[in-house]
Amino acid sequence: MKKSVGMMLSGALLVGLLSACGGGGSGGTGEEATGGSETITLNAIFMKQAGYSEDAINEATAQFMEQNPNIKVENTFVPYESLETKILTSNGNLDVALIDAPWTAKFVEAGILEEVTDKLPDADRADIFEGALSAVEYGGKLYGMPWLNDTKYLFYNKEMLEQAGIAEVPATWGELLEAAKIIKEQNIVEYPIVWSWKQAEALAVDFASITESFGGHLVTDGQPTLNDPKNIEALEFMVQSLQDGLSNPNSREFLEEDVRGTFSSGKAAFALNWAYMYNLANDPNESSVAGKVGIAIDPGTDGIVSASTNGGMGLAIPAGSGHPDEAWQFIQFLASKDFQKAHAKDAMPIWKSLFEDEAVIATNPDLVNVSKEQYKYLINRPQVPWYGELSTELQVAVSKALLGNVTPEQALNDLQAKAIEMVE
Template sequence: MKKMNIKLFTIMLLCAVLVLSACGGNSNKSSGDKSDSKSSKTLNVWQMGNSDWTKIVGPYEEETGVKVKIQGIPWDKGHDKLLTAVASGKGPDIILMGTTWMQEFVDANTFVDLTDYLDEYPNLASDDFFDGALETSVFDGKTYGIPWHVDTRLLFYRKDLLGDVGYPDGPETWDDLEDAAKQLAARGKGNYAVDLSLTDANLVYSFAWQHGWDYEPDLGADNFTKPEFKQTIERYKTFYDNKYSQVEKGKELAQAFSDGTKPMFFSGPWDIKTIEDGAPDIKGDWDVRLMPDGGTNRSMIGGSQITIFKSSDNVEQALDFINWMSEPETQLSWYKVKNELPSRKEAWEDPLLADDPMISTFGEQLESVQAPPTIHGGEKVGQEIQKMLEKVARGGEDIDKTLNDLHQKVAKILKD
């Protein structure tokens, strides 16, 4: 009996130890899981252009315990790196994409379709973003990216010099711009009116919209035979033939703007700082204004999209991070770091932007913007447009001939 009691006691004691161990183990595992889900989780991010997000993500890491590992990818290497990731299926959790690459990589099935997730996150509602920015993230009714920053183009102009030729507030229409350019170029050798880029196809699209052109996908290459597109190229030719614009590269931007040899140029918000730093002597003598109106004053919208790579195992955590990045306060923090404009409309109500007359003009232009045409092989099409402009501006080739050549080359790109 005593032996039986000792045996029974031993069994009971062993059971108690096992139960306590199990309870303790469960408690530790639960706590450990929670800790592991925070402290040991890492989000891998490819940031096209640079890795400057490291300057703003600290609060998110502290709040969640998630490590955000950011790798900056130079733009000139980004396209090939993305192609390799798509082919191998090995990439990061999150990719900050330039808007002009979105169509190509959506077609390549690169990103997670975010459509069904949007209602779960308060900062991702479509109504909170500029319509133009959404055009570069939604394809066939499905959302593949969340707009991060936006940019557009305005006309930078010298108030004093434009005032001398009758346009102190800058030219409002394309006819005004041409009239002002004629007078400014007449100041003598070495003086031009406006810097027109021969290497920016998106700017060509903007000017074409302002002349009444629109890209219709069903027409394909025939879009470039429309009379409105021809009128746009004729306008370019007028500015170069009459030396309103300089074909050669010429002086550095801030210098040419400062000395008045090129008192107008089209650019984005980043060049506000370029002029402030590079030409402090003309402070108060220059401003920005909306794009010239030729029936519309639509400008192009650029910027970037935050996307989730299709092979990510951290989709929910990536969405949480994107939701945090889309808070107006976060976007304003980024503006302070990089001067890139926020995609969330609410952020524009902050005095930092609303009380800055130049920046608020960019906000006004963002209400009249359009995404560059979504074209299969869009980068190649853009390169052909640049070649066509070179022929018109430098070679003096016939516009009908160059546009016919462009039509044939675009048709081949679309067919391939």
């Protein structure tokens, strides 16, 4: 799960910017609505707390309905934690659904998503980041339209690094620990690094990134490889950072908002978090370190530049929708370049070309430039139908190691045994 700030443009500005929105990435007129005078209703479900704000989505929906008077759209917003269940139990009552990347395989295997491979033009596909597309792909086919494009970044306190005499932002996890040790020894801050390592999906997100950056894989060719030596090495790094007092011990109970609060209050030099933190950490009304916040790609290891978990989400058409063509039309409207350009401050666009747009760059020059680089190193959490069960067990296993109850090797050996049972 990820959180981001729902910053909203005014309705008037949104209408102006979206006036050309419609089907297709470049934005059409949206005038190819249903034939005849009969009005059809689309039911769409989104999540409350992440990405584009409810107001922004509802304003865009109103604009879509104005351009397509034969289509009525009713939006529902639910917490992320209940979104998957709502989709699974919708019984054909949904036409558009926001889906998280780890759900795609499970939903496809369950037969509850419409395939849309042939609906996305090649020109649009070529302009979308591969990492964003992969969030809604399974078995070489497309089951949705990328919409939210996000991943985690390394945030750092520029002033603290300068005080410590650290000239270069850490590029590897080893360098991160070395920098943290210098900062701690100089009493600049007690615990230089803060993470969201509570027993929750946030922990699975970070573990997936770190293991990949060490050269490991949680699943290989559809089979669990959790106790791969590289994965054990990655978990040993996490544990060691706590044992050495370099990572905040409360990280084991922290989620992303706790990380933001700790970093923004000046109690950490480094933090891993989603893009939303950049604006808030630089807002003097929200942060005591505003103006001191730097952002960089996630560290790697020797030979591996970086790896960062895909936090992207897509808009899909649940099987059983009575109006798949109109649903796709609405999806294309929301995913259009015009909409994403208008809300580039809320979430990074899925479209490569928008990263060269001066208006988009102006919203967050540092974040835009770093994102272009970080998106080259996106990785997915295992895209297997049993990911939900695996994630639950992974959180337990990794938490035990972080608490010192078992060794990293034992934790991942036990997890591997349980994962094998999931596949059988």
